[in-house]
Amino acid sequence: MLRKGRLAPQANPQDLHAVANRPYRHPAQLGCLACHAGHGLQPVRHEPNQGPKPSTKKIGQYEHELCGHCHRNNLVYQTPASFHPVLASSIGERAPSLGEAFGERSWINCSDCHGSADAEIPPGIHGSRVPAILKADYQTQDGFEETEQTYAHCYGCHRRDSILADESFPLHRLHIVEAKASCFTCHDSHASRTLPHLLAIEDDSRSGRIQPDQFSRKTYWDNGDRAGVCYLTCHNVEHDGWAYGPEGAKRSLRKGTPQSMPGARKAPAVQRPPK
Ligand code: HEC
Ligand code: HEC
Ligand code: HEC
Ligand code: HEC
Ligand code: HEC
Numbered sequence: 654m655l656r657k658g659r660l661a662p663q664a665n666p667q668d669l670h671a672v673a674n675r676p677y678r679h680p681a682q683l684g685c686l687a688c689h690a691g692h693g694l695q696p697v698r699h700e701p702n703q704g705p706k707p708s709t710k711k712i713g714q715y716e717h718e719l720c721g722h723c724h725r726n727n728l729v730y731q732t733p734a735s736f737h738p739v740l741a742s743s744i745g746e747r748a749p750s751l752g753e754a755f756g757e758r759s760w761i762n763c764s765d766c767h768g769s770a771d772a773e774i775p776p777g778i779h780g781s782r783v784p785a786i787l788k789a790d791y792q793t794q795d796g797f798e799e800t801e802q803t804y805a806h807c808y809g810c811h812r813r814d815s816i817l818a819d820e821s822f823p824l825h826r827l828h829i830v831e832a833k834a835s836c837f838t839c840h841d842s843h844a845s846r847t848l849p850h851l852l853a854i855e856d857d858s859r860s861g862r863i864q865p866d867q868f869s870r871k872t873y874w875d876n877g878d879r880a881g882v883c884y885l886t887c888h889n890v891e892h893d894g895w896a897y898g899p900e901g902a903k904r905s906l907r908k909g910t911p912q913s914m915p916g917a918r919k920a921p922a923v924q925r926p927p928k
Contacts, residue, residue, distance in 0.1 A: 654881030671773050686710075688778075689718060706762040707775075720763045720778075724835035735851050737761060750815035766806065766842070772787075793837035795862065799830045807836055816904070821879060821899050823848075832888060838862050847876050854882075854885060866893045 672678055677685075689709050708714040717739050742759040750885050763778070770781045783790055783806075786906045791806035801813060808816075817826050828834040838860060841853040853859055854873045863885050865871040870884035870893075880898020885891075 669775060669779060672769070672780035675769070675780030675782055676812065677782070677784050679778065679786070687723075702758055705760050706764060716762050716764060730882070733844035734847050735849045737842070737851065739763060739843075748811065749820045750811035752810060752812050755810060761810075765810075783910070791837075791862075793835050795835050795838055796833050797835070798833065804829075804836055823879070838887070848873050854883070863887050866891050868893065 673681070687710075690711070708716050708719040710719050738760040739762065764776075766788060767778045767786045768776055768781065769779060769882040770783045770788050770790070771788075774780065779785055781787055783841060784793075785791075787806055789805040789809055790802050792803045797803050799817075801808060804813075815821075817830065819825050828839070829836070837853075839853060840851045841849075841856065841859070845851050845853060845856070847855050852873055854863055856872060864887070866884050866886050867882075872884050874882040874884075876882055876898055878897065878899075880896070882894055882896045883892040884894055
């Protein structure tokens with residue numbers, strides 16, 4: 654711990670040396686002032702239900718603005734079709750898996766997901782034992798057995814029992830538990846430019862696990878409430894118009910084209926509400 658000798662009695666110095674042992678961290682060369690105000694490190698006073706977290710550096714700014722200053726390549730947030738509510742509050746239906754502990758809060762912050770994964774380091778987006786400076790474990794590769802820990806990051810907010818009970822996507826359990834697919838394979842953690850439900854199926858810049866079907870289609874069609882159609886090849890299985898939803902029994906997947914699917918449509922782009 655740091656020595657308190659010359660500090661004011663109310664000072665609460667915290668030792669960040671342990672950060673240097675964490676494999677995933679912000680480079681030390683950035684310096685503390687890259688993210689903190691010069692006159693001491695003011696602890697952020699923030700009431701989660703009253704708004705997004707303020708910046709640790711600049712009064713009148715939000716945390717995501719501070720991060721966005723350097724992480725501009727997070728362009729995925731600019732005109733998304735669906736998104737984790739960071740730059741804008743969530744709209745539409747409440748995700749059934751969101752835990753009650755989440756209350757009525759309709760936005761989250763970068764630091765709800767990014768930060769240190771253990772109590773030894775002061776809170777903050779400094780360093781973590783988990784890749785991408787995440788606060789909890791998140792297996793992004795396929796082929797791992799589903800446990801509470803494998804996807805602890807997501808399960809921190811989305812109830813594991815709800816996901817595995819197929820309360821939203823009727824084929825969650827089949828993919829996650831039986832086929833051992835990671836959430837990462839289907840979902841983007843930040844936003845999806847083109848698809849609802851943070852689906853990353855059309856995004857070519859990701860893992861490459863999802864390939865086109867025999868007609869070169871690599872897409873998803875929203876087919877109304879808890880219903881959709883997939884055109885893609887994954888784990889060597891072609892999904893050439895495989896559908897799920899109330900009209901199709903859970904596992905009897907129908908074949909078809911978007912045109913032949915009654916009511917099939919591409920999700921409209923989401924209008925973002927003003928801040
Ligand atoms: C990349 C941005 C970034 C850098 C660089 C950074 N911090 Fe932080 N730090 C944060 C954020 C964001 C928080 C608040 C996290 C939260 O609210 O959960 C924080 C929180 C803290 C806290 C905890 C305050 C509290 O409320 O308990 C301390 C202490 C701290 N930082 C010290 C440092 C020191 C010392 C350095 C330089 C060695 C540093 N930080 C560098 C982003 C940064
Ligand atoms: C002053 C510029 C700066 C600010 C402000 C900043 N970062 Fe960073 N961040 C960096 C740099 C530089 C890296 C290291 C990039 C690399 O290694 O490729 C990094 C790395 C990261 C990584 C790990 C990236 C990876 O590929 O594993 C995450 C996550 C991250 N930052 C999130 C944040 C968040 C959240 C905030 C807001 C609290 C923030 N950063 C603020 C400059 C910044
Ligand atoms: C810090 C909390 C938090 C974490 C961690 C988190 N989410 Fe979310 N997620 C939310 C919130 C809040 C919403 C918005 C729900 C709403 O609008 O009611 C959301 C929405 C979603 C949606 C969109 C719901 C829809 O049908 O449009 C998906 C998909 C999703 N999350 C998947 C994930 C996955 C996968 C992970 C892990 C990689 C994850 N989330 C981690 C809080 C979180
Ligand atoms: C709901 C949780 C969640 C929130 C909120 C979130 N992230 Fe992330 N972020 C992740 C996860 C999980 C990964 C690693 C896996 C991936 O890339 O999907 C990641 C990866 C990253 C990376 C490294 C890879 C890349 O995409 O460049 C950066 C940088 C980053 N996040 C910055 C941010 C910033 C800045 C914010 C706030 C504007 C933010 N994140 C908000 C979960 C989140
Ligand atoms: C095979 C692809 C696939 C995988 C793997 C997958 N999901 Fe999903 N997920 C979907 C689809 C498709 C939807 C949209 C369902 C609908 O039509 O509403 C969805 C919806 C969601 C939602 C929004 C509704 C809700 O349940 O609250 C959350 C949250 C979610 N998934 C979390 C996860 C998590 C966490 C994992 C990993 C443990 C995961 N998903 C793995 C395809 C997938």
